[in-house]
Amino acid sequence: MERFYFDYAATSPVHPEVIEVIYDAMKNHFGNASSIHYFGRDSRRIMDNAKMVFARSIGAKPNEIVLTSGGTESDNTAIIETAFAREKEGKHIITTVIEHHAVLRPMEYLETMGFEVTYLPVNKFGMIDLQDLKEALREDTILVSIMYGNNEVGSILNIESVGKIIKESLSTAYFHTDAVQAYGLETINVKKDFIDLLSTSSHKINGPKGIGFIYISETIHLPSFMLGGEQEMERRAGTENIPAIAGFQKAVEIAQLKKNTRKKDYQNFSNHLLYRLKEGGVEFEINGHPDNRLLHIINIWFKDVSSEQLLLLMDLAGIAISAGSACTAGNINPSHVLMAMYGEKSQRVNESVRISFGIETTIELIDHLADELIRVTTKLKK
Template sequence: MERIYFDYAATSPVHPEVIEVVHDAMINHFGNASSIHHLGRDSRRMMDNAKKVFADSIGAKPNEIVLTSGGTESDNTAIIETAFAREKEGKHIVTTVIEHHAVLKPMDYLEKLGFEITYLSVDKYGMIDLEVLKEALREDTILVSIMYGNNEVGSLSAIKSIGEIIVESVSTAYFHTDAVQAYGLESIDVKKESIDLLSTSSHKISGPKGIGFLYINEAIHLPSFMLGGEQEMKRRAGTENIPAIVGFQKAVEIAQLTKESRRNEYDSFSHRLIQRLNDQKVDFEINGHPDSRLKHIINIWFKGVSSEKLLLLMDLSGLAISAGSACTAGNIDPSHVLIAMYGKESQRVKESVRISFGIDTTMKSIDYLVTELIKLTNKLKK
């Protein structure tokens, strides 16, 4: 049985060109980047080249890039270290109710330590009210953390407007955004969008797992989240993973070169999927914002169809889709994102699935996906 993957928002297969550079680095570039001999200098050169690629991709400077193990570490570092570094200035933080758990759990941790967290609600499209954000900002607000694009429904935040509001407010809050889903597909410019801290992860863009970066504006000085050596200019201890770093670099280079073509392709996939469902008179609605959204994610409410049962039957048909964040895989708890958007009692919470596209998605696979969706949703309704 052929297996077809539609869960790229959870993770993505590694691009063949990425595998090549990782393999080469493992064999030929194994020196410790902190060593002064030629093997160490070789690794340092490769790491510096990668940082320049990462920085250029978001309009930053290489010295503003801190290598991490991925999105979770980047989010935790940005939030927890900002809180500890600035608690004498204030203990108020603003975020939203639909953030990834890598943001929400650090917020919960800080609340237990006496920090005050304001959780902004969202509308049915997964968007915050910018006027409510303005009202939430105070003189003692030290951090605002709002994701660039939602990992479950794909809704894009008004990041530039949010950045402007923070800059113009009475607060001196840092602006952090979890850009894990948006990075590689959206055009991000940290300076133009007034972003102080930004999190990314390699494995979402067909790079290796276990590597990412945190952008930290050069005017900000945060202590190291990891304690040990003095790597990353004392901002992140631990021997740098050169094979993963150069693999991430290659994935970013490919993503930058193919960004527009992939956006157009993913858009055409969504249109085809929706058109065929409409042609077959399937009873469904799209969750999230209809226009301002990530092109590779589409979240669909199949009315009267259990998402849990649909996932199981789709898997038996060789199709991998999702009912929400990968970090809640195997968890029967309903999506906190859908609850925030539509209410706990809404049928959407138990009847919605997430489909996401990537490098191996084709129009042929989309057609097969739709055929199975039509067949299985009709079966489950009966």
């Protein structure tokens, strides 16, 4: 059976050019970047070049880029290390109810350690009320962590306004944003948006898994989340994964080059899919913000159709979509994002699916997806 992938928000296939770069690095550039001989210097050169590319992609400096294993480590570092480094200044943290679990779980952990966390609510579009943020900020607030774009419904939060509000408040809070879903597709400038900490991950943009970076403003210092050697200027211990770093660099370069074209394609894919569903008589509504959203993600409520049954039948038809974040270890649990947006008892919670696009998506595949969605939803309703 031929299979078709529409779950790029969970992970993406590695780009063929990225695979070539990784293979070359594994074969020809195996030195330890901390070694002073030629082989070490060769690996160091690759790593330094990659950091320059990463820094330029978000308007930062190379010395503000710390390589990590991906989004989860970056989020944990930003949140937990900030909390413990600044707990003498205050123990209050602000986040939102729709964050990825890589943010929410560290918050829950910190609450067991005596920290107070304020969880900002969202409206039906998945957006926070900026007035709620203003009222939540206190003199003892040490960190605000608000995601750039939501991984389930795609809503883009107003990061520039958030950064400005924090900057102009009486609080000295650091501003962290989980940009894992937005990075590579949205234009990000950490200086313009007053961002102190930012998390990314390679595998969302056709790079290898197990590599990412955290941006840490040079104006702040956080202790290393990993204990061991003195790599990354003592900010992250462990021998650097040069092949993965080189692959991530190539993925970023391709993403930056193709960004505008991809966004236009993704918008066309969404429009065409919705047109076909409407034409096919399917009863549906879009979850999240209709306009201000990540264009590769579309979350759809199919009225009176179980999302679990829909996923299973679509998989049997060779089509991969999802019901939300892939980080619930395969469990189809009610989405905390949809519950926050529409209420725990809303039909949408158990009748919505996420469809996401990527480099292998074509308009022909969208037609095939639409045909199967029309067929399966009609069957389930009967």
